[in-house]
Amino acid sequence: MVEIKTPMLPSNKPLIVGKIDVRVGDHVEQGQVICQIETAKGNHQIKATEAGTIAEILVEEGREVVANDVLMVIDEQGKIQPEQQSESNKEILTTVPTDTVQHHLEKDLLIIGAGPGGYVAAIYASKRGMDVAIAERKKLGGTCLNIGCIPTKSMVQSAHLFELLNEMDLFGIEGDFHASINMEKVLQRKDEVVDTLVSGIEYLLNKNKVTVLQGTAHFLSDTEVQVGSTIIKAKNIIIATGSVAASLRVEGCDLPGVIDSTAALDLHEVPDSLVVIGGGVIGLEFAFIYNTFGSKVHVVEFQKSLLPMLDADAGKFIEGICKEKHIQTSTSSKVISIKQTVEGEYIVTYEKDGTTSYTIADKVLMSTGRRANTNGLGLEHTSIKTNKRTGEILVDEYEQTNVPHIYAIGDVSSKVKLAHLASQQGCVAVDHMLVGKHPISDTNVPSVVYTNPEIATVGYTEQALKEQGIPYKVSRFDFSANGRALTMNQTEGFVKLLASEDGTLLGAVICGPDASSLIAGVTVAMTNGVTVEQLTQTIFAHPTTSEAIREAALALIGRGIHQ
Incomplete structure (x- = not known):
């Protein structure tokens, strides 16, 4: 028996059971919608995780539920065997598309890959009035959500809380904690977070009427792409297939450990x-x-x-x-x-x-490192140009390839392989299709390393400024002189700012508490041309770690206070 449970869903209101689409005794296929859950953001589809027969329905329409409540039970032993199928069942099953039957779609935009670049571009384009389809061969969310950014941050948080236990006595908290790591629970929480976010993307694509195609996309020409049994002809195409791990080819690299x-x-x-x-x-x-x-x-x-x-x-x-x-x-x-x-x-x-x-x-x-994921994409059937050494698809500042109606975003085309950059590139590509403007700059792209303490950077490095012969000033403010950092017992690290002689911010390095969040403030300032002088005139709340940014800015113009 397989229990179908209420997933963890982002909602600030109670979850309500909506329409129930099946009855006890009904046969269901894996992936078939069996009921709806109403959330603050709209309806969320609950699908059968296994093929079988509905053995029990434990809720009724209108009932309030919470995460992990059992909604239904499926008897997977109740799968219909070929010899058990009625004539009517056989007739129904023969109408289901197979790989030998070709179906044709025409869309304004086809996106290949539903990672942070692809799915964001799909929703953005749909909101701009385009008829959109998106193809994904694995799970919605791509590498970042399923096996990258999000699951690692869940494990980072588990590690952070475990590490904090060693500081309890310092904060006046006494007791015998006897803490240990339970990897099964660490992995379970990681998977629950991922599943919640994947469900959220599925909901958003459905809400925005984006056609989702499950399967591997393969170019037939510059204008046609095949996904399974479906051939799509699109006015515009975005390639967002991401990257794969680049293995070091040395003796023993394929050993099991x-x-x-x-x-x-x-x-x-x-x-x-x-x-x-x-x-x-x-x-x-x-x-x-x-x-x-x-x-x-x-x-x-x-x-x-x-x-x-x-x-x-x-x-x-x-x-x-x-x-x-x-x-x-x-x-x-x-x-x-x-x-x-x-x-x-x-x-x-x-x-x-x-x-x-x-x-x-x-x-x-x-x-x-990682390399562009273009294997099996069928680029040889197109006119698209790639970097022969790295395999990356060549694009301009609008993410446009040499084929005017085809764009490439994210890791498959960018030397800077970051999820948030891919998302922005997707929006830039859609804007260019529709209105032909809004290029993107790779300079002011923040990057974060989730070590403990965190490290975050944006803009030029000091080495790059030296190599390019760009005159600059540099300042540094240590978190050891920041009140909030002291209260948190996180005093290691610093804020480093780089600026031109005329006060233009050129780059920043933040090592220490809250670095992943603090870098956003500097990024906004740099993107919008805020000068060092203007930054010093900004009021930062006290006591916060963000005050270290203002202190570093003051130091750039010789007015540092707490140093």
Whole structure:
């Protein structure tokens, strides 16, 4: 028997059972809508998770329910076998589309990929009056929602709360907590958060009358795309297929204990030891998560510093934090091989400054970047140009390819692979189709690393300004002099601002408490041309960590107060 439960749904009002579409004894197929739940945002469809027969209906229309209430029970043993089908059933089943039957759709816009770039573009375009279809071969939400940004942040929060228990005595809270990590519950909560957000996207697409096509999209020509048995002819097309993990091709990279970020999100036991190959954003986030959970972690990075794509001060800061947390780091190190011992451990051999060293662990996390996901897309049947080295689709400042009605957004075309950038690029592409304007700048795109403390950046790095010969001023304000940070016992870190001689903000680095939220204020200022002088005239609430931004701005013009 399979229980159909009320999902976790975002709503500030009670959840009410709406129309019930089945009766006890009815046969249902997997994915069939069986009832509706009314929320503050509209109706949410509840679908059968298995094929079978409705054995029980435990609610009635109009009843108030909460998350995890059992709505119905399906007897999956009640699946209709071929020999049990009536003549009428057979007739009905033959009308269901199959891959041998082709169906044709015509749309104003077809979007390939329902990640943060694709689904946002679909809703945005629909609200602008376009008839939209979106194709997704896996789950709505793409990599970010299902196996990236969101699930990792759920695990980050579990790690953060676990770490806070060590500070209870400092805050005057005493007791025997005997806390431990239950990975099954950590994973369960992560999955519940993901399911809630996937359901939300499904609801929004349905609400905005976006046609959702489940299956792999394949170009037949510049104007036609096939998804399963459906051929779509669209006036405009957006490719938003994202990226996939780029594995380091070394000896032993395919051993069973060598995992990628997807597998790291589903470990049911905390490994005693973990080697992370790659000291970028993804690698460090997992390093901090599993270090907090109890793993002995060693990060091996090919570049000369951790987070090599960020401002050098951010890399120095996080290396110091790693040392405090007993996370071993080896930079300027090239991995040579991975071998498995008789005991099942893994030996990672790496070379640094001409010297060969090795490290041993229970698991090896491969986190060496991502590459554009174009495999199976059928680009060879189109005129679309790509970067022959990276595979990324080439686009202009409007996300337009060399084929005027085809656009590409997000990781499949961008060197900066960030979900929020993909979402904005989707809106830019739609605007360009309709009104032909609104280019996007990659300069003022914020980036966050969810280590503890957090790191957030926007704009130019100091290294980039030096390389490009751009004159600049720099200031820095430490959180150790911020009242709110002291009350939180989170005083490590700083706000660093970069500005031109005329007071134009050029970049920012925030390492410390609330960095992921604080960076938005600087991003708004930079995007809208707010000068350093104007920033200093802005009133920041006290006591907040945001005051560190104003202090850093004051320091840029020689008027720093608390330093």
